[in-house]
Each structure stands twice: as structure tokens, then as C-alpha cells.
Amino acid sequence: MTAQEAVQAFLTWMGAERRASPLTLEAYQHDLSRFMAFMGEHLNGLPDMAGLAHISLRDMRAWLAHEQAQATLAPVRKTTPDRAARTRSRRVSAVRSFFRYLARRHGVENAAVGLLATPRTKKPLPRPLSVPDAKAVPEDIADLANTDMASRRDAALFTLLYGCGLRISEALALNIADLSPMRGSGVLRIKGKGNKERLVPVLEHVQKVLEGWVRLHPSPLATSPLFPGVRGKRLQAGIAQKAMREWRAMAGLPDHVTPHSLRHSFATHLMEGGADLRVIQELLGHASLSTTQRYTLADEARLLDVWAKAHPRAHVAHK
Structure with missing residues (x-):
């Protein structure tokens, strides 16, 4: 099996067994195609299944540096630094998922993938309606x-x-x-x-x-x-x-x-009304409580904004 065939097998598995959405599969296919194209040029040839196991952490970091450089040199995309970081983070996630699949289904182990640092991103706070x-x-x-x-x-x-x-x-x-x-x-x-x-x-x-x-x-x-x-x-x-x-x-x-x-409005207005965070998590169907906790941060940001606008001491006169 070639590396490209392994990618297609992975995407088929994601769709059939993990029930990934068509948009997720499209994004993963795009991300893995970019990864393979870079490695093919970086390593002077697309690696085979055995070669995938020997891609080093240095190779992985070179790929991420290349992705960052591409984002910097493409102003027509009008992308923000944080959005570019989120894109790179998604691509790292796609590559990790692919290598986990290779390890479980084909015995191809690569420890370097687990050592690759995920680009830090700011999670956008929910912006509810009034x-x-x-x-x-x-x-x-x-x-x-x-x-x-x-x-x-x-x-x-x-x-x-x-x-x-x-x-x-x-x-x-x-x-x-x-x-x-x-x-x-x-x-x-x-x-x-x-x-x-x-x-x-x-x-x-x-x-x-x-x-x-x-x-x-x-x-x-x-x-x-x-x-x-x-x-x-x-x-x-x-x-x-x-x-x-x-x-x-x-x-x-x-x-x-x-x-x-x-x-977002449903969750925020429930929280403002005193609803428990765990209850909101269940109502929204969030797998992780950390996802629901964004509404707490959004409420804190809203309170700080109201305080800054309303408190007399928030407006300091400039001499």
C-alpha cells in the first residue's frame, strides 16, 4: 500500500466507522494532501508506508514552518494570525489522526507525531444576541x-x-x-x-x-x-x-x-438566569464541559465591558 492509498483508506474509515461529516472528510483530505506534497518535496520523494514511520520530528517541524510561511505570504486570503493558527492546528490534528490510524490498522508507528506541538490558538468567545x-x-x-x-x-x-x-x-x-x-x-x-x-x-x-x-x-x-x-x-x-x-x-x-x-443566545441567557453549567452542557450536547465553559468566559467579558462603560472610575481624565 502506498502512502496515498493509506490516506484514502483512512478517509474511508473516518467516513464509515467514525461517521465524519462530508465537510470534515474534505478538510482532512485537503490537509493530508498538503502534508504529503510537502514531505514528497522535502524528502526527495513521497515516502512509502515504511518511510512514514521514519518521518522525524525535525521533518514535522519543517512542515509546520512551511505552513506558517505560506500563510504569511498569502495576503489575498485576508486571514488573521489567529485564524491561520487555527488552520495549522486543524492540520496537525488531521496528521495525528492519520498516524493513529496507521498504528492501529497497519502497525506503522511514528513517535514523532506525538511530540509535535499544536499551534496555540485563541478560542473565540460566543457572541450571543440580546x-x-x-x-x-x-x-x-x-x-x-x-x-x-x-x-x-x-x-x-x-x-x-x-x-x-x-x-x-x-x-x-x-x-x-x-x-x-x-x-x-x-x-x-x-x-x-x-x-x-x-x-x-x-x-x-x-x-x-x-x-x-x-x-x-x-x-x-x-x-x-x-x-x-x-x-x-x-x-x-x-x-x-x-x-x-x-x-x-x-x-x-x-x-x-x-x-x-x-x-449561543440560548446557552448564555440560561446561564445569566442561573442555570447550572452541567445542565447547559447536556442541553447543548457538548462532549466536554470545557466547551460549555466558554459561555462563562463570555459572560465575564460582557460584565467587564459593562463595568468599564458604566463605572465613574473607569473613565480617567487625561491631563
Whole structure:
């Protein structure tokens, strides 16, 4: 097996056994292609399976230095230093995953990969909407729709996103049949990342909006998508994102306001209301509590900003 064949086998395994998304597979294929292209030039020839085991830490560091230099010499990308570091961090992760696969499935061990330092990145803090803006999203976006069906559908979709903190992909994956448990227990069974299931409680207001939408649904069969497009197929995320872009432009809100901002708003507003961090973690379906803790940091940053603007001592007169 050549190195290129090993990469393809790894990507097939990621898709079949790890259930990686198409976007993840595309990113990993791109990252590993860059890694292999560099090593082929750096080592005067693409290494075979045995050669992969002998790539040294110095070779790995040379690859990372090359990636950093490429980012510096490509101003047309308009990328920030932190974004470039996140890209390099993702590429290191792809290479590590690939070599772990080689060790487990093909007995190709390379200790240098584990010694390679991951580029440090700043994790962006969540930027939620204000409570009034988050509440206004469903009705305001519904008002911009071209048809009555789209208006009522969008109102239900964005009510669900903010009311339950779902990812847009999770909401659009729902079928009408998925509402059945909600009618009895008041919860939705959501399939999140990695096909992990979680139970999400549904507020009474959200339940009423969803039930009202189902009564007007153009094809209310149990197997029908809960949120269909114009032709009856499952609504694409891009359509919902476009609707929110149009609304935020009219509302004068910044570019970071997206459907995912409603998930951030859901978590932040729960935390501000006194919800336990572990509860928020379960509701969001985060695998790690450290991911949920970003909302604590965001709240601290917001409090400091309010303090800096409001406290009399925060404004020092310059002589």
C-alpha cells in the first residue's frame, strides 16, 4: 500500500466507522494532501508506508514552518494570525489522526507525531444576541418571507433554534414523527454530532408554535421533513442562513449574527438566569464541559465591558 492509498483508506474509515461529516472528510483530505506534497518535496520523494514511520520530528517541524510561511505570504486570503493558527492546528490534528490510524490498522508507528506541538490558538468567545433581539428573530424573519408557507415555517424554525438551543443541522434533520414524544413528555429526542442522542425539553410556547406549524404543513405525513423547502424536500441550511442575513442587514446587526448565534443566545441567557453549567452542557450536547465553559468566559467579558462603560472610575481624565 502506498502512502496515498493509506490516506484514502483512512478517509474511508473516518467516513464509515467514525461517521465524519462530508465537510470534515474534505478538510482532512485537503490537509493530508498538503502534508504529503510537502514531505514528497522535502524528502526527495513521497515516502512509502515504511518511510512514514521514519518521518522525524525535525521533518514535522519543517512542515509546520512551511505552513506558517505560506500563510504569511498569502495576503489575498485576508486571514488573521489567529485564524491561520487555527488552520495549522486543524492540520496537525488531521496528521495525528492519520498516524493513529496507521498504528492501529497497519502497525506503522511514528513517535514523532506525538511530540509535535499544536499551534496555540485563541478560542473565540460566543457572541450571543440580546434577549430582545433573540425573541424578535422568529417573527421578524417570518415577515421577510415571500410566501405564507415560508413565513410560518421560518417562524417555527427560528423559535425552535432559540427555544431549544439546537444546531441548525439538528433542527433541519427532524421529521414530523419526531414531534410525537414532545406531545406526551414535552421533550424532543435530538441526534447531534457523531449520531449522539440527547433529550431536550421543549417550552410550552415552542410546542404551540411547532404544533401550529404542523397543522399548516403542506405535507403533514409522519415521514415528511418538519421543515421543507419550496419543492417539499428538506430545507437547506443555506436558505435559513440567507433569511437571517437579510434580517440582520435590516436590523443593523453585525455579521456574526447567524442561526448558530441563537444557540449561543440560548446557552448564555440560561446561564445569566442561573442555570447550572452541567445542565447547559447536556442541553447543548457538548462532549466536554470545557466547551460549555466558554459561555462563562463570555459572560465575564460582557460584565467587564459593562463595568468599564458604566463605572465613574473607569473613565480617567487625561491631563
